[in-house]
Amino acid sequence: MRLPAAKSIRLSGLVKRYDRTQVLHGVDLDVRAGEFMSMLGPSGSGKTTILKIIAGFEAPDSGMVTIGDRDMVGVAPEHRNIGVVFQNYSLFPHMSVAGNIGFPLRMRGMPKARQRTRIEQALELVALPGYGNRMPNQLSGGQQQRVAIARAIVFEPDILLMDEPLGALDRRLREDMQMEIKALHERLGITIVYVTHDQEEALSMSDRIAVFNRGRVEQTGTPREVYRQPATLFVADFLGDSLHVSAAVQDDRIEVADVVAILQRPPAGHSGRVRLLWRCDEIEIAEPVARPAVSGGRITMPATVLSVAYAGTALRLKVQLASGEIGTVAAPEGGRAETGGRIGLRLDLARATILPDTARRGGSD
Amino acid sequence: MGSRFFQAIGVWPLLAALAILFFLPAAVIIANSVTEPPGAGLSNFRRVLADPTFFRFAMNTVKIAIIVSIFTGVIGYFYAYAMYRAGPALRAFLLTCALLPLWTSLLVRSFAWSVILRDTGIVNWLLISAGVVDHPIGMMRTLFAVTIGMIQILLPFTILPAYTSMRRFDSNLIAAARSLGASPRRAFWQVFFPSTQVGLAAGLVLVFVLSLGYYITPVLLGGPSDQPVAVLITAQITSQLDWGAAGAMSAIVTAAVLLMLAVGWNALKKIFLV
Numbered sequence: 001m002r003l004p005a006a007k008s009i010r011l012s013g014l015v016k017r018y019d020r021t022q023v024l025h026g027v028d029l030d031v032r033a034g035e036f037m038s039m040l041g042p043s044g045s046g047k048t049t050i051l052k053i054i055a056g057f058e059a060p061d062s063g064m065v066t067i068g069d070r071d072m073v074g075v076a077p078e079h080r081n082i083g084v085v086f087q088n089y090s091l092f093p094h095m096s097v098a099g100n101i102g103f104p105l106r107m108r109g110m111p112k113a114r115q116r117t118r119i120e121q122a123l124e125l126v127a128l129p130g131y132g133n134r135m136p137n138q139l140s141g142g143q144q145q146r147v148a149i150a151r152a153i154v155f156e157p158d159i160l161l162m163d164e165p166l167g168a169l170d171r172r173l174r175e176d177m178q179m180e181i182k183a184l185h186e187r188l189g190i191t192i193v194y195v196t197h198d199q200e201e202a203l204s205m206s207d208r209i210a211v212f213n214r215g216r217v218e219q220t221g222t223p224r225e226v227y228r229q230p231a232t233l234f235v236a237d238f239l240g241d242s243l244h245v246s247a248a249v250q251d252d253r254i255e256v257a258d259v260v261a262i263l264q265r266p267p268a269g270h271s272g273r274v275r276l277l278w279r280c281d282e283i284e285i286a287e288p289v290a291r292p293a294v295s296g297g298r299i300t301m302p303a304t305v306l307s308v309a310y311a312g313t314a315l316r317l318k319v320q321l322a323s324g325e326i327g328t329v330a331a332p333e334g335g336r337a338e339t340g341g342r343i344g345l346r347l348d349l350a351r352a353t354i355l356p357d358t359a360r361r362g363g364s365d
Numbered sequence: 366m367g368s369r370f371f372q373a374i375g376v377w378p379l380l381a382a383l384a385i386l387f388f389l390p391a392a393v394i395i396a397n398s399v400t401e402p403p404g405a406g407l408s409n410f411r412r413v414l415a416d417p418t419f420f421r422f423a424m425n426t427v428k429i430a431i432i433v434s435i436f437t438g439v440i441g442y443f444y445a446y447a448m449y450r451a452g453p454a455l456r457a458f459l460l461t462c463a464l465l466p467l468w469t470s471l472l473v474r475s476f477a478w479s480v481i482l483r484d485t486g487i488v489n490w491l492l493i494s495a496g497v498v499d500h501p502i503g504m505m506r507t508l509f510a511v512t513i514g515m516i517q518i519l520l521p522f523t524i525l526p527a528y529t530s531m532r533r534f535d536s537n538l539i540a541a542a543r544s545l546g547a548s549p550r551r552a553f554w555q556v557f558f559p560s561t562q563v564g565l566a567a568g569l570v571l572v573f574v575l576s577l578g579y580y581i582t583p584v585l586l587g588g589p590s591d592q593p594v595a596v597l598i599t600a601q602i603t604s605q606l607d608w609g610a611a612g613a614m615s616a617i618v619t620a621a622v623l624l625m626l627a628v629g630w631n632a633l634k635k636i637f638l639v
């Protein structure tokens with residue numbers, strides 16, 4: 001099965017409120033044709049609302065939705081030619097697998113014989129050949145989701161929307177399905193918008209990620225960009241473990257925890273109070289020190305280990321600095337860190353991400 | 366004492382009351398069909414089944430039950446759909462209106478209909494005042510009066526099961542159908558209705574079964590040709606003193622009811638036992 005040319009999506013200035021709660025504060029987002037774009041954020045951040053607006057289930061209070069070069073305002077869902085995969089599969093319980101997959105074809109008045117061929121092709125695509133006569137309640141969760149995906153692509157939609165499609169599956173199955181969806185994307189070349197609150201899922205599957213917080217897009221970028229160069233503290237915290245400390249910048253001078261260092265490359269556009277952020281794997285564990293010290297562009301700081309968690313390939317240490325700031329540091333598995341122990345943290349200023357010091361934190365609604 | 370006491374005795378007092386006050390008398394009546402007069406055997410059944418009067422009353426009963434089922438089914442399903450689509454306040458109002466008939470005595474409701482429908486009743490007064498008709502339309506003692514009275518009384522029995530099945534409906538399925546190319550109308554008929562028709566079926570079985578045993582409403586509102594089997598059974602006992610024939614008729618009606626319940630068992634189970 002080969003889909004017609006993939007289409008791009010352009011969202012501009014989307015505003016949506018329910019009663020008194022504003023859920024979208026002017027969202028702009030461009031999804032390129034054929035791109036796998038994840039919308040990542042906590043629940044209540046507006047990502048599912050965006051999906052509903054793209055699908056046409058909800059209308060924005062203001063703003064534009066353009067798919068390809070077609071303005072979608074006022075177009076009913078059934079006229080948008082968009083495939084949607086829901087978290088709870090949403091298979092029609094009174095129809096067989098073939099009945100479900102054939103539903104969009106029947107709605108389009110396709111001749112019976114062609115329907116049968118297309119249904120078979122779709123079932124093969126999701127590795128369920130011969131399952132046409134089963135009823136949905138005879139299938140496992142993973143199989144139901146494959147049928148839902150087959151149903152959403154069988155009619156050759158312009159784009160495919162997926163709303164936390166793997167949320168109900170257990171971890172092992174979820175990882176298999178991630179690979180399959182990724183493979184499907186590469187094979188069909190279709191534009192996919194994928195809603196998830198699982199940062200690992202977004203990082204491993206996406207071409208680009210849009211990170212949502214409180215009805216706004218905080219950052220859009222490749223998985224590597226949003227992980228290694230987060231634009232805000234919210235993005236940094238939502239996409240993994242890190243340590244960030246308060247600092248003051250003036251030109252190339254930076255003051256951290258009462259010690260002053262000189263930056264190799266003066267940060268553009270930052271001065272005054274900032275936060276320096278290191279991902280947990282960018283921090284080196286050193287011998288305990290009494291007070292912060294600078295040498296060769298690195299600061300060594302004393303810290304207390306609050307807790308140690310075993311994370312498979314490494315340990316995750318929750319550490320507290322003398323300033324009271326708390327962060328997470330990765331340590332080699334054989335390390336001798338223990339709860340309550342004192343350690344030194346070696347922080348390389350060249351690897352630090354400099355972020356505006358905002359108290360604003362995202363969270364669930 | 367207290368709740369532990371009630372927990373310990375459970376539903377047994379209720380079942381005991383039901384056994385003594387309902388099952389026992391019903392069993393005695395039905396037993397009469399083979400014991401009255403002594404040594405009757407199946408003669409009462411042969412007599413009743415060959416009796417054109419019984420046949421006529423049975424046909425009346427089935428005819429009324431079918432008409433009432435069709436109307437309560439259609440009205441009840443769409444009333445339930447209105448409740449399903451309504452906001453919380455309107456839904457509460459509609460639910461109260463739907464339940465109201467259950468909170469009033471059957472006798473009072475049937476009399477109320479006679480006040481509305483009789484020649485000097487509200488409907489005729491309105492029609493005459495508006496100049497639509499010169500003389501009152503005779504609505505009392507007609508099939509129309511019987512069915513409208515029974516429909517109003519039996520509506521909750523289709524509304525509530527249908528509403529139950531709608532509440533269980535996953536509204537994402539409509540969104541899914543729309544995204545797959547179905548218009549609102551097709552999404553309703555091809556997805557919503559098939560998913561909720563089990564509630565309608567359960568309600569229809571209840572209404573049909575209840576209609577088979579209706580007595581007061583047809584007596585008060587119906588004419589001589591609209592009388593159901595229940596009236597004939599009463600007549601057998603009160604004026605003919607023919608307990609054997611009454612027992613045989615009761616047994617036949619009971620068998621019909623059990624048959625209907627068996628046919629509709631799947632639907633009833635899905636709505637009431639889940």
